[in-house]
Amino acid sequence: MSAATGAPAAASPLRELAAAPGLLSLLGWSLVGRLHLSATLVALLVVAADTTGSYATAGLVSGALVLGQGLTAPLRGRAVDRRPAAGVLVWTSLVYGAGVAALAAVPASVGWQALAGAAFLVGLACPPSTQVSRAKVAQLAEGPLRQRAFTLQATVNELVLVTGPGAASLAIAGMGGRGAVVICGVLAAVGGFGLAAAVRRAGVDAPPATGGKAAETPAGSLLRNPAVVRAVAAVTALIAGFAVIDFVLVSWSHQRGSPALGGVLTGVWAAGSAAGGLAATLWSNGAAHLWRRLALVALGVALLLPALALPPAEATPWTVAVALALGGTVIPPALAALYDHVADSAGPTRRAEVFGWIATATTAASAAANPLAGAALDRWGPLAPVCVALAVCCLAATLVARAGKDPASP
Structure with missing residues (x-):
């Protein structure tokens, strides 16, 4: 009990997760x-x-x-x-x-x-x-517990990818x-x-039950729902932006004559993401609009612009690493809020299907991202594909802002 108020002390986030x-x-x-x-x-x-x-x-x-x-x-x-x-x-x-x-x-x-x-x-x-x-x-x-669970899932997923x-x-x-x-x-x-x-x-x-029996899945295509389409498109845009950044890191490192540096920089980005996700899971309790979370991701991508402004031979990887570490910290909270928004948009009887559509869309977008980023890099240098990544991240924020939903952040 709290000495000041007599109210029960709030359980720690990890205890809340473990109690479910x-x-x-x-x-x-x-x-x-x-x-x-x-x-x-x-x-x-x-x-x-x-x-x-x-x-x-x-x-x-x-x-x-x-x-x-x-x-x-x-x-x-x-x-x-x-x-x-x-x-x-x-x-x-x-x-x-x-x-x-x-x-x-x-x-x-x-x-x-x-x-x-x-x-x-x-x-x-x-x-x-x-x-x-x-x-x-x-x-x-x-509610907040679901977003915290999604945050933890997104955080450890970064480690799994590495x-x-x-x-x-x-x-x-x-x-x-x-x-x-x-x-x-x-x-x-x-x-x-x-x-x-x-x-x-x-x-x-x-499947989820309604009124003591399994809920019936509505007929018709899930993609006829504008809110679902916007949510799927937002996730797809965000993942495509990340794929472009991965491509830039590898190609930029190769241009410097240090191919292994690309793996190091990708690891720094993943480490920053894991740190930010863990912090959000443990300590973040305030409410924030979803589009603001995605705007922070776009801001993190924008940090790469000054870091990559110099020619590869003259730029220092330390500035790129710092930009990646800082920008990565906001990714898991944004993904958690976005997945929560996706789950709400699809409804309890179509959630697995909508995440299946996301898997298809993000696979196609990631496959298309590399040749697009390569063409931009060949013509204008590494800043061009970073601008492409920034544009699609801004697009994701715009799509969820139009949806008119503002889930609380974890």
Whole structure:
């Protein structure tokens, strides 16, 4: 009790998260269930490069896997909205995990086209771990607790994106490329099975219930809802902007003659993001408009403009690193508020489907971002693609401002 008021002392944010039945377990297994995504791309790229002798062709093979994952994401999300999530996770994880492992056995003699075709078919069965985790977090929690859970999820996801390729590299060093692909298949199955068990333990295996029975999913396309379209477009624009920044960091470092610097700078950006997300999870309790959160992300991107104003040979990576570290701190709180907005826009019976559409849209946008950024960089230098990233981040803020919704920040 508070000595001054006699009111109960507020529980710490971590205690609030832990007190929600099954929430932390769901968050933990959702991250394990996503670890295979980035790791598999690295391992498959190495196998395809060894098979074809060309990294360009190897990129087509890994791109085929991603294309398959993106095409069926809305269908898998819709399945989760209409039937028990654990069953969908188990079967897709079993098929996908076995399929990824089988890619390691495709002989070099069949050619890269057969390997790309097999990778595409495997990608179609990718487990809906992302859709399930975000939809079930929204089903388990509401209000500030839900946004805090989304913030924690976005924070640790930054670490997963860095850890996945690193783990794949270690597996490649120890077992070779084909052995690493098999490990990725096993990891996909284990993550999917673990998330299915966590969903069951949390009591949210079934779709959301209304009036004591499962809620009926409205007919018609979800994309006919203007609020949903704006929300999906906002997330897509933001992720596309991040993809452009990743491209700029790699290409700028290559122009300086230090390719490894790109990985270091990406790690600094991820570390800043993780620090900002952890701080928001633990200490941020004030309310803020969603569009302001996204405006802060745009401001963080703008910090790169003076840092990259000099030619690559004359610029110092320290100023770029500081800009990335500062700009990264506002990303997880913004993503958390944005995902909360997406969940509200879609409604309780279409949440997994809308996150599936986001997976498809962001996959396509990220694929288109690299050639666009490359063309801008070749013509005008590194500031041009940064301006592109800034423009799409501003577009995301404009889209949510038009929606007229102002979720509180965590």
